[in-house]
Amino acid sequence: MSLRYAILASLGNRAQTGYEIARAFDRGVGYFWQASHQQIYRELGRLAEDGAVEFETIDQAGKPARKVYGLTARGRDALRAWMTTPAAPPVVKDELLVRLYAGTHAGPGDLRAEVERHQAACVQRQAEYEAIEARYFDDADKLAPELRLMHLTLRKGLLTNAAALAWFEEALALLGELDG
DSSP: OOHHHHHHHHHTTSOEEHHHHHHHHHHTGGGTSOOOHHHHHHHHHHHHHHTSEEEEEEEETTEEEEEEEEEOHHHHHHHHHHHTSOOOOOOOOOHHHHHHHTGGGSOHHHHHHHHHHHHHHHHHHHHHHHHHHHHHOTTGGGSOHHHHHHHHHHHHHHHHHHHHHHHHHHHHHHHHHHHO
């Protein structure tokens, strides 16, 4: 998948400024698709050149003008075509797993600190996901369909993180055995 489709998907719900899209990446889409603000603005420019999005410039007193982007019919068609194309399986690139795989070249104690660091980040991410769920998806069965689908993506994050937390415990137990 390219950033292009993540932006089109973000704009599929409503028109937004580049800043709003970037914030959505920071707080939502960014949990499963990463992009810098600069990459988002560059891609918005390309999408506008390609006719997939259009924007309205809104003047602001004492501030630079805002551009509010929305999908065009061409953009909706591109999003729909992409949605009906089979998704490639995710590619795993996990530096921690490579380090554990080659773990005999370092001591278990050295690896333990790295595993614990990753575990702490996972605990924090799980807390963030749980806070998002509590705040926005309190009664998931009563949500509109598009929000239920957003909740479903969050549920994958929660379940994946829970599995990762269980794996971290297993990894730390094994490193403890090897160290002792």
